[in-house]
Amino acid sequence: MSADTTTYVTLYDQRVRLVADALTQNSKLGEKAARELAVHVLYAIDHISEKVR
Template sequence: MAASAVLLKTPYGRRVELVKAVIQDKSKLDDDQAREIAVHVLHALDSIPEKMR
């Protein structure tokens, strides 16, 4: 089973795929590059305190 198939089953994996799709739609990055950036974006968003979101 591919790692991406496992990630899609979790809420986090679905969020990564959503952000990755937006990144790919607005750039010429491949799947791996877009996924790496998506993980960084989600990490940054998750580090913002709840009150500031």
């Protein structure tokens, strides 16, 4: 019998991964630095008022 495992990835983690991937593909940042910067980028985007976005 094999046990199927499903890994749950939050929407936030998906967004962080998307931004981190864009940063690594378009810069010389490493994975860790890109992820740390992605968290800051998403924080800033999430705190921009809807009218401004």
